[in-house]
Each structure stands twice: as C-alpha cells, then as structure tokens.
Amino acid sequence: MELAESGQTWEPKIVAFLCHWCSYAGADLAGISRFQYPPHIRVVRVPCSGAVNPLYILKALQQGADGVLVSGCHPGDCHYLAGNYVARRRFALLRNLLDQVGVEPERVQFSWVSAAEGQKFAQVIAEVTAAVRALGPSRKLKKGGRG
C-alpha cells in the first residue's frame, strides 16, 4: 500500500551495499561505538564495491528504494587490490547516465569508509539520508508504470 494512502508520513528507504572488508566493518564500529545515525538504510553486505553490478542499483530503485549507497574501501586499500578503482569508473558512468535520463543522480551515492571510520560511517549515512529526503520519494524508475 502506498504510504500516502495509508496516511503515514514518508520516510526514505535506502539500500546500502557495504563492502565486507571496510565499510561493513565501519558500520559495525559505528554500532559498537554507539554513534547515532538515521535508521533508514537497509544494509546488503557484498564482498567488494567492485562486485556491485549497476544492475543491483537500478533494480533497487525499480523495486522501491528511494536511494542507494555503495560504500567500499578507500582507494589503495581494496582487499582485492583494485576492485574499488574499477567500481569507481562504473559508478561515474552510472551517475552521468542517470543524469542524462532525468533521474536525480543524488539518489545513488558512493563513499569510501574504512573499518576504522565508524564516525565517518554515521556521518555518511546522515548526509545520504538528508540528500534522499530532500529529493522526496523516488518514482521515475519504480515499477508500476505500464503493464
């Protein structure tokens, strides 16, 4: 049921693909350290940011996510040496493609968060949530058009 119909207020839904070696551990650290951040992310742990196929991101938007975050190790720190470098190219192209078709590129966000950066993780989530909230509900790629 659409939230608008049910009378509830809209809260952003954000899918966060976190790399196992850095950002997921960073999220863990944020939790252990009791850093507060908005509760809007749904975490999917992935082996590497380089394993995130743009299809996953677009599919999340199609299935109702209002925003997607992909977070991996800092450049140079990839557990698989270069996964995040390869991912970075792909994501640059994805953002520009979304912009071309008139979908807000801010719905798809990227960050480098290491296992030691619990504080940064909390801050990234706060920023991403605020950005997606500012954009409002995502409809442009969402299922439910024709058919």
Place this chain on the structure above:
Amino acid sequence: MVGFIPEAELDRVLARLAGPYRLYVPVSCAGRVELGEWSPGIRPVLEGRAYGTAKQLFLPRSEELFAFGTHPDGTPRVVQPERDRRPLALFGLRPCDARAIGMLDQVFLGQDPPDDPYRERRQGALLMGLVCSRPGRACFCAQVGGSPAGTAGLDLLFTRIGGGFCVEAVSTAGEAHAAQEDWPAATAAQVAGAREIQQAAAPAAMATPGLAQELEARFEDEVWARLHEKCLGCAACTFFCPTCHCFDVMDAGSYDHGTRLRCWDSCMFPKFTLHASGHNPRLSGKERMRQRVMHKFCYYPLRFGPEACVGCGRCIEVCPVNLDIRAVLAELGGSE
C-alpha cells in the same frame, strides 16, 4: 445488397460508430500508418496497411488477468481488472489482418473452454475491411490462400471506388449492422466498379498444397542451418506477426500481493523452452527459427487447415536483416 457511402459521408459513419464502439482506424503517425483510436477530425488513411497489427487490440502486449492480495483478516482477495467494456470496431482493416483475427479465434475461441479475456474483446467486435487495390512490396497473401479482396473474418467489406465506398455485409453481424445503418443501395455501375477492383486485386491462386506434409519430413534437413544463418534471433517478426499468439503468464509483485499478467512471448527467445533443469530442447537459433516456420506452415495447417500466415509481410519489413519468409518458403519447396 450492396450499399454505397459517399466519401464525404465517411466521417459521419465513423462518428456514429464511435459512441457505442471503441473505434480504431488507420491513421498516419510520423510517416507510418498505425491503428489509432478514432476521434472527431481524424481522417483514416486509406492507402497501405498498418505497420502494427490489429492483434494487439484483442491480445495486448501485456494484460492484467487479475490482481491478488489479502483481506485484513488474512483471507485471499482476487480483484478483476476494470476494462472498457465497449465492443471494438475496426475500420480500414486489410483482408489479411481480418483473416489473421479469424485464426486467433480458432485458437482462443475454438477450444473448450474458450479464453475469457480474448472473448470479452472479440465478442461484439465489428470488423470493417477495405479491399486492397494495390498490394505492397512485402505482400504475399495469395501465396498463403488469402486475397486482397478476401472476406474471411470480416463483417463488412468496403471497396473504394470513385467518390465513395461500396459496402457489403459479409457476416450475420455485418448484415445486422448494415440493416441498422440502412445505407442507400449502390447503383449497378458502382457495383460493377467495385467488382472490377475486387477482381483486379484478386490474384490467381498460388497456394502451395502439400507444403505442410513436405515440411514435416524435413524437420532434420540440413537446409535449416543455411536458412537460419542471417537470423539475429530477435522477436520482431513474432511480435509484429498478426497470427503469432504465444503468451506467458506471470505474477508481478510479491507472493501475497500483486497482479497476474499475460504477456506476449516468442518462440525466438531462448527462455521460451528453457526447462527448470537447465536443459533447453531448442538449443540454438536454428531450432528456434525452425519452430517458427514449422508452426506456421506445418503444425497449424495439419491441425486446423490453412497456414498460420496471412501473407501480410510485416515480418519481412521489420526484420533487421531483411530475412524474407517468402525466400525461406521458396527454398523449402513452396512456390514463390
């Protein structure tokens, strides 16, 4: 009786239909003729045949069969979709396209039980055909037993002569409609003019008797490898074919809330025959193309009589590599 509608009257005839019917006519659309819903001011295109098929009006690309969900108490809930219940009327339909609808009827209405969504759209539909005075470059209706002046599947046949149209009822529904409309009778000269155009259009019989039996024996023939060589394996030919009717039924949504859809499928897709085990009995494009040709020119005729091809030539036009089914038939032993 043959009625006559002056060209200037056509607009009023269509306007009267547009109330009780959802009326579709050939319209010009960015250089192409397409079937479009009629509204006042729209002038039907009377030359050439529509790029898209009339099939999509009776068997849409995708349709909702029903929506499902749960009531608050947890019991299942099924909701039938809202549809425009007005019957369809098609004006300017080419005889080949009407014949194709007759073939779809065979499949969706000729079986027990008939197909409900199809029947709903088909029942009460009024099909008004227009004789082709000049077949197009891709047309080959005569080769598959049709005619540019054929009446199969039609209710009313329009023949365009100087100054207007001769109208003949060619079905009981057509007769009922003609009686209701009470068109003035065509003069003997007008009727003669119409007959002349119909006869000029009607080609010598060129059907290929025995092709179905012949094909059945050539299932393993080496010729398929060569015939398939240039086929890219897309589904353009099947989606634009007026008689192709394969569909898939699928659920969209989650297991407890969603819609059940019926969508076009195509024998040209590898997934069409993919088994759950991962085995695919039609391994490559060669087997898939063979299936398409065999279904049209062997399996369907053996079961129902005529070929499942009306010779409209759309597959030839839309094929990205201009793979011509006429050439395929010629190579398989049918005459060209």
Place this chain on the structure above:
Amino acid sequence: MMPEAALKELAARLLEEGLVDLFIGYGPGSLPLRSTPVFLRQAAGAGGLILGPTCENNLAPYLARFPGERVGLVVKACDARALVELIRENQVNRENLYVVGVPCRGVICRQKLEGRLAGRELTAGRIEGDAVRCGGHEWEEAIPLDQLVHPSCAHCRLPAPELFDVCLGDGEDPVAASGEALEARDARDAGARYREFSREMEKCLLCYACRQACPACYCPECFVDRSQPAWMGGSGDLSDCMLFHLVRALHVAGRCVDCGACARACPQRVDLRVLNRRLEQEARELFGFTPGLDPGHKTLPGSFRPDDPDDFVK
C-alpha cells in the same frame, strides 16, 4: 576499379583459393533500398555482393557463430571499430579473419526515409551518385543522400576503417559526417530529459532486436534471460524497459562504437543512441577513452587509473 567490383573479385578469389571458408557480405534485399547479409561458401555467389548506403547491418555479431572457421568479413569503418573491440575482448580470433574494409558514405536511415515518403509506398529505389531515387505508384522523387543518412553516420568522426587486411576504394568522404559537431551536453532540465526517456521507453516492446544486432552484446546469457533471479519481468512494464536499456547502455559503455546498428534494428524506432552517445562522451571526457581504435589497450570498464575522477565519492 569501383569498390563493389573489386569486392566481388576479391571475395571470389578468397573462396576459390581457400583463403577463407566463409565470406560474409551484403546482397540485395527483397524490398526497395534494403540489403541483406549473405554468407558465401562458394566463389560462385560472389557476383551478388553489393556495397552502398543500404548496407545498414553490422556484420560483426555473426562471427561468434563460426568459431574455428576462417571468415572473410566486409566492414565499414564503424564495423571495423566494433571488430577492434571484439578482438580486444578475445571474442574473435584475428588470425582467422580476413577483414575487407569498404568505403562508406553513411547508410540510409529508414526512419528518415519513411518520414520523407509520408505514407507513400516505396516500390522501387536505387542509389545514383549522391541521390536516392525513390519511386512508387505514380510518383518519383530523388532525395539527396545526405538528408537520409542515419544519425550515427551523420556524427561519424572516423569514416575510414582502422582495421583491415584489404581496404577497397580510396576512403571516400562521408556525405554528412564532415563538420557536424558532437552535441553539447543535454541542456534541458531533468524533467524534460526524463519525459523524453519515458516516451522512448514506452515504445519498446522488448523484442531485443537492439541487443541481437549489437556487436558488443555477445553475452551467452543476457541478464534479462536469467530466471533465477528473474531480473526482468516479460510484461513490457515501463520500468522493465528502462531497466533493460539502462543496464545495456552501461554494459556497452566504453565498448560501444556508435555504429547505430541497434537503433536501425529497432522496429519501434526507439532512439537508443541518446544513452550510448552520452556514455561515449563521458568515456572520452572522464577517462580519455575512445572505443574501437587500439586493440592493445585494456577495456574501459576493465581498467582504471589511480587518478580517475572521484569528486562524486563521499
């Protein structure tokens, strides 16, 4: 010698002398101003080969069907660039190929032609110099070729084949390519861009003609054909069409040579090049990469530089 005559002679010789097992080129199609791919295994058929603005298909995708065979292939400049990418990605064995580069002045865009004909049926057509002579029932019209060339040809910046064993003709200038500048970045607002995107995607029937015609789309199993997980519904839902075309565009980003084969294959006239052109532009501007030129380089999506732009990463 005219390139077409030279082609016939060359193909006959290659087949006769056994230098190739198969020769893939173009022959006359069954409709006016259409050509069709032909597959020759004997020299006898070589006389039927043609060249010219009706040869709209990219023949490179066929190569995957003949592994181990020595194949002679006719390539226009854009087809040659597609071939460079296939060689780079180890999809084609260069040693088994005999590449015949042919001059190209741009191929006819059937959509533009339909627009000019405005519903009149074309019953005859031929190319005469720079004119496309069209004829039908009681009408005749000569249309300048440069008004009919496909948009990807009009923007073609590299009209001479870069990769060939033999290049026929002396590199004629493309009719319209000269000078037509690359579009600037789309200046319309996001709403307008989205509306255009939706309008194009609404037309899509998911017949996958674009994918099948594309030399870069060679995956043995496309993600849309996966059933576990089923990434795509088959219903032609608008969001599915969008998903397919966006993912396809990203898959071919940095590999697409803008040959336009996808757009010409589309029976619904979806403008597919909007996505590819933008990505091609990005590949050049962000990463200094032009697909289809040097088979020695690594692929764009398969490589990186430590100093790639990352100002968008938090």
